[in-house]
Amino acid sequence: MGFDEFESIGSVGDIFNRQGIRLLPAKPKRKNIKNLSKYILWEKEVWKKNRKRCSNCGSKENLTIHHKKPVSEIISENKKVHINDISQLWDVENGVILCEACHKKIH
Numbered sequence: 372m373g374f375d376e377f378e379s380i381g382s383v384g385d386i387f388n389r390q391g392i393r394l395l396p397a398k399p400k401r402k403n404i405k406n407l408s409k410y411i412l413w414e415k416e417v418w419k420k421n422r423k424r425c426s427n428c429g430s431k432e433n434l435t436i437h438h439k440k441p442v443s444e445i446i447s448e449n450k451k452v453h454i455n456d457i458s459q460l461w462d463v464e465n466g467v468i469l470c471e472a473c474h475k476k477i478h
């Protein structure tokens with residue numbers, strides 16, 4: 372896999388394989404960036420950092436990961452950058468654990 376295979380990253384709904392290669396044409400919208408092994412590792416780090424509780428209220432119920440800066444925004448600012456090299460995307464500081472109630476409040 373080389374950089375040349377990436378003309379642009381596309382949107383968050385695009386389909387990537389586990390090597391980060393965008394699959395065209397994008398068929399079902401089920402596999403996307405969130406299925407990349409690198410993303411799954413990132414999520415694990417965010418969970419660890421936040422000690423598996425809502426960083427706002429401390430709840431341990433209905434937890435979800437929130438991106439401080441949305442993935443779509445990061446990707447659209449880095450269209451020509453290989454997905455593995457978008458440092459902001461893989462920055463653990465960009466992720467925060469929130470419970471469903473707190474998450475709803477900020478969206």
Ligand SMILES: [Zn+2]
Binds near residue numbers: 425426473
């Ligand atoms: Zn909360």
Ligand SMILES: [Zn+2]
Binds near residue numbers: 438474478
């Ligand atoms: Zn969110």
